[in-house]
Amino acid sequence: MTAAAHAQDHAHHDDHAHHPTGIKRWLFTTNHKDIGTLYLWFSFTMFLMGGVMALLIRAELFQPGLQFVNPEFFNSLTTVHGLVMVFGAIMPAWVGFANWLIPMQIGAADMAFPRMNNWSFYLVVPAAILLVASFFVPGGAAASGWTLYPPLIIQQGISIDMTILAVHILGASSIMGSINIITTILNLRAPGMTLMKMPLFVWTWLITAYLLIAVMPVLAGAVTMLLTDRHFGTSFFNAAGGGDPTMFMHIFWFFGHPEVYIMILPAFGVVSAIIPAFARKPLFGYASMVYATASIAILSFIVWGHHMFTVGMPAAGNLFFMYATMLIAVPTGVKIFNWIATMWKGSMTFETPMLFSIGFLCLFTIGGFSGLVLAITPVDITLHNTYYVVAHFHYVLVSGALFAIFAGVYFWLPKWTGNMYSETLGKAHFWLSVIGFNIAFFPQHFLGLAGMPRRIPDYALQFAEWNMWSSVGAFIFGFSQLLFLYVVIECIRSGRKSEQLPWEGADTLEWTHLPTPAPYHTFETAPVVK
Amino acid sequence: MTDNMGANMLRNTLRTAATAAAASASFAATAAYDVDILPPASPIAQQIYDLHFAILWVCVGIFVIVFGAMFYSVFTHRKAAGAKAAHFHENTTVEIIWTVIPFIILIGMAYPATKTVLEMKDASNPDLTIKVTAYQWAWEYDYLQDGVKFNSLLSTPRAQIEEWDKKGEKKNADYLLEVDKPMVVPAGKKVRLLVTANDVIHGWYVPQLGVNQYGIPGFVKDTWFKADKPGTYRGQCSQICGKEHGYMPIVVVAKSPEDYATWVKEQKAASPAVMVASAAPAGAASPAEDPNKKWSADELKALGEKLYAANCLACHQATGKGVPPAFPALDGSKIATGPKGAQIALVLAGKQGTAMASFARLSDTELAAVITYTRTAWGNKAGEVQPSEVKAARKG
Numbered sequence: 001m002t003a004a005a006h007a008q009d010h011a012h013h014d015d016h017a018h019h020p021t022g023i024k025r026w027l028f029t030t031n032h033k034d035i036g037t038l039y040l041w042f043s044f045t046m047f048l049m050g051g052v053m054a055l056l057i058r059a060e061l062f063q064p065g066l067q068f069v070n071p072e073f074f075n076s077l078t079t080v081h082g083l084v085m086v087f088g089a090i091m092p093a094w095v096g097f098a099n100w101l102i103p104m105q106i107g108a109a110d111m112a113f114p115r116m117n118n119w120s121f122y123l124v125v126p127a128a129i130l131l132v133a134s135f136f137v138p139g140g141a142a143a144s145g146w147t148l149y150p151p152l153i154i155q156q157g158i159s160i161d162m163t164i165l166a167v168h169i170l171g172a173s174s175i176m177g178s179i180n181i182i183t184t185i186l187n188l189r190a191p192g193m194t195l196m197k198m199p200l201f202v203w204t205w206l207i208t209a210y211l212l213i214a215v216m217p218v219l220a221g222a223v224t225m226l227l228t229d230r231h232f233g234t235s236f237f238n239a240a241g242g243g244d245p246t247m248f249m250h251i252f253w254f255f256g257h258p259e260v261y262i263m264i265l266p267a268f269g270v271v272s273a274i275i276p277a278f279a280r281k282p283l284f285g286y287a288s289m290v291y292a293t294a295s296i297a298i299l300s301f302i303v304w305g306h307h308m309f310t311v312g313m314p315a316a317g318n319l320f321f322m323y324a325t326m327l328i329a330v331p332t333g334v335k336i337f338n339w340i341a342t343m344w345k346g347s348m349t350f351e352t353p354m355l356f357s358i359g360f361l362c363l364f365t366i367g368g369f370s371g372l373v374l375a376i377t378p379v380d381i382t383l384h385n386t387y388y389v390v391a392h393f394h395y396v397l398v399s400g401a402l403f404a405i406f407a408g409v410y411f412w413l414p415k416w417t418g419n420m421y422s423e424t425l426g427k428a429h430f431w432l433s434v435i436g437f438n439i440a441f442f443p444q445h446f447l448g449l450a451g452m453p454r455r456i457p458d459y460a461l462q463f464a465e466w467n468m469w470s471s472v473g474a475f476i477f478g479f480s481q482l483l484f485l486y487v488v489i490e491c492i493r494s495g496r497k498s499e500q501l502p503w504e505g506a507d508t509l510e511w512t513h514l515p516t517p518a519p520y521h522t523f524e525t526a527p528v529v530k
Numbered sequence: 531m532t533d534n535m536g537a538n539m540l541r542n543t544l545r546t547a548a549t550a551a552a553a554s555a556s557f558a559a560t561a562a563y564d565v566d567i568l569p570p571a572s573p574i575a576q577q578i579y580d581l582h583f584a585i586l587w588v589c590v591g592i593f594v595i596v597f598g599a600m601f602y603s604v605f606t607h608r609k610a611a612g613a614k615a616a617h618f619h620e621n622t623t624v625e626i627i628w629t630v631i632p633f634i635i636l637i638g639m640a641y642p643a644t645k646t647v648l649e650m651k652d653a654s655n656p657d658l659t660i661k662v663t664a665y666q667w668a669w670e671y672d673y674l675q676d677g678v679k680f681n682s683l684l685s686t687p688r689a690q691i692e693e694w695d696k697k698g699e700k701k702n703a704d705y706l707l708e709v710d711k712p713m714v715v716p717a718g719k720k721v722r723l724l725v726t727a728n729d730v731i732h733g734w735y736v737p738q739l740g741v742n743q744y745g746i747p748g749f750v751k752d753t754w755f756k757a758d759k760p761g762t763y764r765g766q767c768s769q770i771c772g773k774e775h776g777y778m779p780i781v782v783v784a785k786s787p788e789d790y791a792t793w794v795k796e797q798k799a800a801s802p803a804v805m806v807a808s809a810a811p812a813g814a815a816s817p818a819e820d821p822n823k824k825w826s827a828d829e830l831k832a833l834g835e836k837l838y839a840a841n842c843l844a845c846h847q848a849t850g851k852g853v854p855p856a857f858p859a860l861d862g863s864k865i866a867t868g869p870k871g872a873q874i875a876l877v878l879a880g881k882q883g884t885a886m887a888s889f890a891r892l893s894d895t896e897l898a899a900v901i902t903y904t905r906t907a908w909g910n911k912a913g914e915v916q917p918s919e920v921k922a923a924r925k926g
Contacts, residue, residue, distance in 0.1 A: 071774065144770060151747060239748020282619045322640070323640060345615070450566075
């Protein structure tokens with residue numbers, strides 16, 4: 001193992017790297033690993049906050065009638081839960097992964113713009129504070145759903161301005177992060193690391209970063225128009241002044257649909273790293289996975305209208321968006337088939353990262369199928385804005401994106417911390433999550449089919465049974481995440497040293513060319529990739 | 531964060547924990563574990579049902595095959611079972627096959643769906659046209675040919691809904707899905723809906739009739755349905771429209787064409803005062819509406835109280851204290867105790883940028899009554915407003 005020996009030399013050398021200690025280390029850090037860590041802890045904090053909001057929602061929906069919260073506060077909960085989970089939990093978690101992994105996986109010493117990297121992170125903090133603090137201003141937090149549709153949103157108070165400002169700041173942060181990631185990937189690859197040799201996680205993030213740069217300014221434009229409609233007498237979305245509320249929907253979803261792929265593409269990358277490692281077999285079709293990812297990203301720009309089948313578009317519009325949306329099933333199918341073909345005739349073991357990846361595979365596919373059902377315009381008419389939609393996007397975002405985040409955290413924890421997590425507790429976390437998740441969200445398909453609208457604090461009696469199940473599942477799922485927190489902290493503190501290569505089949509640079517744990521500075525001299 | 535939330539939450543957490551078991555027992559009596567789309571009641575709804583049924587089972591079939599293969603692999607190709615890893619990868623033939631087959635399946639799904647879309651979007655040659663206007667939080671139905679126009683509001687009593695401080699009253703069987711005046715249509719006739727909204731976006735959604743159409747302020751969109759047979763079909767607003775979004779149900783009653791004709795006659799004969807909670811045609815001089823009649827303060831206040839409960843209470847509250855700052859108090863407010871003219875103008879026009887909608891759809895008498903109520907109820911002592919004053923303001 002000359003590579004490992006070389007890696008040990010490297011570690012010895014890197015011990016001399018010094019950095020400020022205490023709070024200054026974290027405030028002024030330009031180190032991609034520190035910034036990655038900051039992003040990941042921030043994301044987990046927001047995940048818990050968004051989770052508390054979700055549990056308040058599920059507590060109110062445990063039975064019909066209003067028991068805990070009034071309808072205005074309920075609407076704020078659903079709205080801010082969505083915003084916090086999308087912009088505060090899932091996206092920053094992926095940026096955290098990108099920071100930690102991209103330089104190590106392409107053999108770079110750090111990100112291309114380390115100081116901008118620090119600034120990208122410290123922008124998301126005030127944005128999160130604005131979002132959460134908006135609960136405490138007169139009138140309460142934004143209560144129009146996370147889509148912020150006017151004219152409803154125009155009716156509310158200062159919390160809307162806070163939300164708009166938060167979205168602007170988050171957008172600026174995402175754009176800077178994306179520029180950093182693209183520049184790093186295109187310019188700092190080690191000699192021999194051609195584009196088509198990059199690990200898929202790097203590929204998926206490269207494509208995600210382009211999506212972000214394309215759509216975050218569009219969202220910024222939309223919320224700026226909201227702001228001027230509110231305060232400066234414009235009428236972009238006000239019919240009385242010549243505007244059109246539908247235009248906001250078009251602009252929002254032109255951002256919103258690529259946004260869902262922004263949250264899921266890095267998940268594809270993580271799962272594409274984990275399944276081959278635990279099947280001890282190379283990814284079946286590397287090139288077709290890259291092309292499928294790119295196809296999904298391109299298609300994501302021409303399907304936004306499927307969020308708007310009920311606004312009354314002409315038949316031609318409905319049909320175009322239906323066909324385009326259905327097409328996405330093709331590259332997504334290619335990915336699923338590739339992962340299964342990778343497992344086929346492998347030599348599999350089922351540690352926690354693999355369990356979460358298999359959970360991802362099954363449940364994300366269910367979310368994909370319900371997406372196909374919703375793509376069919378006439379069927380969407382009866383399911384639009386019902387709990388079926390809620391079930392669908394939680395299958396793709398929780399058992400999709402979030403499960404992949406868990407898989408990735410377990411997979412790279414040894415590399416990040418040098419310690420091994422408790423496999424028993426990790427598996428317990430997986431099973432509790434998967435069971436709680438399905439009890440919470442599977443019945444929501446039935447509620448939607450039976451016609452229960454979403455974003456309502458109270459419901460007709462025929463929806464009572466499944467709602468009760470859903471609430472029970474949500475609480476199981478929610479509290480299981482405290483176990484995850486415990487597993488991570490226990491891992492960091494346990495002192496149970498991980499082996500140099502804890503996963504037999506892992507073969508990317510961070511495993512083959514670097515010691516475990518990864519030293520503070522890595523690849524000061526670029527490795528040569530053959 | 532609202533005032534009553536924290537305290538209510540603590541109190542209710544305890545109470546709910548204690549009554550959860552009892553509650554689940556009582557729901558078991560009416561257990562409804564529905565897992566499918568509601569029985570379709572129109573041709574389009576039938577097509578939707580069939581499309582969903584077909585696509586669902588195609589998906590289930592694919593899922594079983596694909597994940598059957600995966601789980602077979604999980605159980606046999608495991609290291610613990612002694613499996614040795616093969617090293618094959620990249621096979622163009624296989625990759626072409628698993629790209630083309632899904633594509634063909636999708637075409638099979640798109641074909642029938644396209645037919646339904648084209649039929650769904652064809653609202654031409656209707657037998658009847660109803661203009662649906664959504665308000666925060668009521669539906670207004672305007673029968674363009676038959677000259678009938680009324681509002682439709684939730685009829686479930688608040689006492690069944692609010693359980694913050696005490697156990698709610700026993701809930702009606704159609705809890706939250708019942709209205710004071712349903713939309714009545716003739717069965718077997720093509721009904722075209724012209725859907726719009728007055729304030730924010732709403733969604734007119736009746737799943738059994740296969741209709742879900744946004745009402746967008748400033749724009750009119752059309753859709754249609756044809757109820758197969760007489761019956762009652764229920765739905766709800768599908769697009770979040772503010773705090774009472776969960777409380778604006780839709781009920782459609784389909785009657786035989788003869789019964790429908792009788793219903794139309796009855797509506798035309800009914801006086802607005804009888805139709806209390808549902809407003810009379812806006813501004814239209816229906817027989818019993820006489821804006822020049824002088825009413826006593828007590829008569830106005832009595833009628834006004836009912837109208838207040840139906841139209842104003844959700845925001846301004848029974849106590850008149852509102853939910854500031856979004857929904858201001860009327861008790862002691864400058865407007866409800868100030869000059870009459872300003873208040874009439876505000877109620878007629880609504881206030882831009884707030885949830886206060888225009889209530890011009892109420893008749894002169896009704897507006898006079900409800901304004902009188904707000905000026906004389908609680909601690910307010912500002913005196914009554916006569917229908918003639920509203921009429922004058924409307925003209926001016």
